[in-house]
Amino acid sequence: MPARRSPWMNEELDDLRGLARTFAEKEIKPNTERFIANKQVDRELWNKAGEAGLLCLSIPEEYGGGGGTFAHEAVVIEEQGRVGDSSWGASLHSGIVAHYLLAYGTEAQKREWLPKLASGESVAAIAMTEPGTGSDLQGIATKAIRDGDEYVVNGAKTFITNGYQADVVLVAAKTNPEEAASGISLVIVPTDTPGFKRGRVLDKIGMKGQDTCELFFDDCRVPASNLLGEKEGEGFVQLMTQLPQERLIVAVACVSAMEFVLDETLSYVHQREAFGRPIFKFQNTKFELAEIATEARVARSFLDECIELHVEGELDIPTAAMVKYWCSERAMKVADQCLQLFGGYGYMEEYPVARVFTDMRVQQIYAGTTEIMKEIISRSLPTPS
Numbered sequence: 001m002p003a004r005r006s007p008w009m010n011e012e013l014d015d016l017r018g019l020a021r022t023f024a025e026k027e028i029k030p031n032t033e034r035f036i037a038n039k040q041v042d043r044e045l046w047n048k049a050g051e052a053g054l055l056c057l058s059i060p061e062e063y064g065g066g067g068g069t070f071a072h073e074a075v076v077i078e079e080q081g082r083v084g085d086s087s088w089g090a091s092l093h094s095g096i097v098a099h100y101l102l103a104y105g106t107e108a109q110k111r112e113w114l115p116k117l118a119s120g121e122s123v124a125a126i127a128m129t130e131p132g133t134g135s136d137l138q139g140i141a142t143k144a145i146r147d148g149d150e151y152v153v154n155g156a157k158t159f160i161t162n163g164y165q166a167d168v169v170l171v172a173a174k175t176n177p178e179e180a181a182s183g184i185s186l187v188i189v190p191t192d193t194p195g196f197k198r199g200r201v202l203d204k205i206g207m208k209g210q211d212t213c214e215l216f217f218d219d220c221r222v223p224a225s226n227l228l229g230e231k232e233g234e235g236f237v238q239l240m241t242q243l244p245q246e247r248l249i250v251a252v253a254c255v256s257a258m259e260f261v262l263d264e265t266l267s268y269v270h271q272r273e274a275f276g277r278p279i280f281k282f283q284n285t286k287f288e289l290a291e292i293a294t295e296a297r298v299a300r301s302f303l304d305e306c307i308e309l310h311v312e313g314e315l316d317i318p319t320a321a322m323v324k325y326w327c328s329e330r331a332m333k334v335a336d337q338c339l340q341l342f343g344g345y346g347y348m349e350e351y352p353v354a355r356v357f358t359d360m361r362v363q364q365i366y367a368g369t370t371e372i373m374k375e376i377i378s379r380s381l382p383t384p385s
Contacts, residue, residue, distance in 0.1 A: 006304045008071050008311060016057075016072060020079035023052055028085045035087040035209030039201045040164055043123075045088060050120025056094045059102055064115030069311045070095070070245065074252050081256025084264075084352040086359045087209030089125075089162040091249045093117060097124035099245065100170055100186065104228045104238055109188065113168060125166035127157035127215055128239070137172065137239060138180040142217065144173035144187045146224060146232075151175070151187055153195075153220040159366070163213035164201050166191055171217070172239065175232040184235035186228040195220035206358030244320035246367045248310055251323040254331035254363050255303045258296040261356045265289065265338040268345075268353075279341065288341060292334050299327050318380035325373035328363035335360045 009017075027048055035041045049055050057072035059065025066072055073095045080088060098117050101110055116122035133139045142155025153173060163169070169189045176183035189196060199214025229238060266289065269280040279285050306323045309315040335357040339346035346353050364370045 006300075006307070008074075008304060008308050013071055013075055016068075017075050017079060019052065020054060020076045021082065023049065023054060024079045024083045024085070028080065028088060029083040032083075032085055032087065032209065035085075039208065040211035041088050041209065043165060046090075046093075046120035046123055046165075048120070049090065050118060055090065055120055056098050056114065056118035058095070059098050059114055059118060063102070063110055064118035065098070066118075070248070071307060071311055073249070074307055077249065077252045078256045081253055081260055084260055084355065085209075086207045086253075086257075086355070089210055091253065092126070092161050093124045095249050096242065096246050097126050097170055100126065100228065100238065100242055101188075103242070104186070104234070106225070108225070109228070113188070116167075122167035123162055123165045124168050124170070125160050125162040126170040126172075127160050127163070128172045129157060129159045131156055131158050137184065137236065140172055140174060140184065142171065142173040143177055144171065144175050144185060145177075146175065147221075149224050150221045151224055151226065153187060153189060153217040153222065155217050157215040157217075158199075159202070160213055160215050162211055163215050164198055164211045169215065170228065172235055175227075175235075179233070181236040182233045184239075185232045186235045186238055187222060188226040188228060189217070189220060189222055193220045193222055204362070206355070206361055208358075240317075243368065244315055244317055245310065247320045247324035247373075248306055248315065250363055250367045251303050251306065251327040254327040254360065255296070255299050257356050257360060258292075258299060258327075258331050258334045261335055261338045261353055262289075262292055262296050264352050265292070265341050269341055285341060288337055292337055295330050295334050299330050303327060316380075318377050321368070321373040321376040324367060325370050325377070328360070329370060331363060332360045 027045060031042065053066060054076055057066035057068045057076065058070055061067040077091050098114060101113055117124050128137060130140055130142060142157065144151040144153045153171060155173065169191060171187050171189050172184060173187055174183045175185040195218045197216040199216060201211065201213045204212060269285055270278055272279045302323055306315055306319060339353050339357045342351060342353050345351050348354055
C-alpha cells in the first residue's frame with residue numbers, strides 16, 4: 001500500500017477507490033485461478049464493470065463515460081493491482097483504445113463505439129505489433145488499401161491484449177505501403193467483419209490470465225468511413241501522441257504491483273519462522289525490506305508527479321518514457337527481492353509473489369522497450385554550449 005495518500009487524490013476519487021476496491025475484491029480476486037486456467041477473464045466481467053461505472057471513466061459523459069480524468073483510470077488500475085490481478089485488460093480498453101476514438105474519431109465513430117465500450121457491451125483492442133515488427137512501428141507490413149468506398153485489410157498481428165474477446169480492433173496498417181511513418185493509418189475493424197480471424201491465445205510466462213492472441217486479416221473489407229482521422233497517413237502521429245498515456249498506465253500498474261508484493265512479503269516474513277524466530281528478525285531481511293520499501297516509495301513519488309502533470313496536460317514524451325522505464329525496471333527488481341525472501345515458496349505459482357515476478361518481466365518490453373525509452377530520453381538531453 002502507498003505510504004501516504006497521493007496528492008492527486010480527492011474526495012470523489014476516494015469514493016471511486018472504495019467502489020473499485022469492492023469490485024476487485026468481489027469480482028476479480030476470487031476468480032483469479034479460473035481466469036488463469038481459461039487464459040482470459042469471464043466475458044461477463046466486462047458487463048459487470050460497465051454496470052458499476054468502472055469502464056471509460058475518463059471519457060466524457062456525453063459518450064457514456066464517467067466524465068473524469070486520467071486520475072480516475074489510475075485508481076481502478078491500482079485497485080486491480082491491489083488484489084494481485086494482471087488478467088483483466090481494462091486499462092487498455094478504457095485508457096488507451098477509447099482515447100484514440102475520443103481524440104481522432106468522427107462524431108459518428110465516437111457515438112457508435114464509446115457508449116458500447118463504457119457499458120461493457122463491446123470489448124476493444126489495438127493491433128500494432130506484428131510477427132516481424134515490434135518497437136519499429138514504421139516497419140509494419142499489414143496493409144489497408146482503399147478500394148472505392150472501402151478499405152481492404154490484409155496482414156497479421158500478434159501479442160494483442162483483449163484480442164480474443166475483442167468486438168472492435170484499431171488496426172495500425174499501411175494505407176500507403178511505399179511510405180514509412182507517413183504511410184501508416186489506423187482503421188477501425190469490427191471483429192464480425194468477414195476475413196477477420198483470431199489465432200491462438202498465446203502461452204506466456206506471466207500474465208497468464210490475460211487474453212493475448214494473434215489476429216489475421218484476409219481481405220477484410222471495412223467502410224472507408226472507418227479510417228481514424230481526417231485523412232490517410234495520420235496513424236504514426238496518432239500513435240506517438242497517445243503512447244505517453246499508455247506508458248503512464250504501465251507505470252501505474254508497476255507501482256501498484258510493487259506495493260502489493262511488499263505487503264505480501266511483510267506479512268510472510270512476520271509469520272514464517274526459521275531457526276526459532278520470525279524471518280523478519282534477521283538483519284538481512286530487515287535490510288532487504290528497507291530497500292524494497294524505499295524503492296516503492298521513490299517510484300510512487302515519481303509516479304504521483306507524472307499523474308499530476310498528465311491530468312494538467314503537461315506530461316511530455318521524455319518524462320513519460322522516464323516513468324515507464326524507471327518503474328518497470330524497479331518493479332522487476334523488487335519482485336525478485338521479494339521472491340527471494342519467500343525462499344522455495346516464492347517459486348510456487350500458488351503464491352502471489354511468483355505471479356508478480358513473471359508478470360513484471362513484460363513491463364520492460366511492451367509499450368516500448370526499456371532500450372527505446374532510453375533512446376527517447378537521450379534525445380531530450382541538452383547539448384552543452
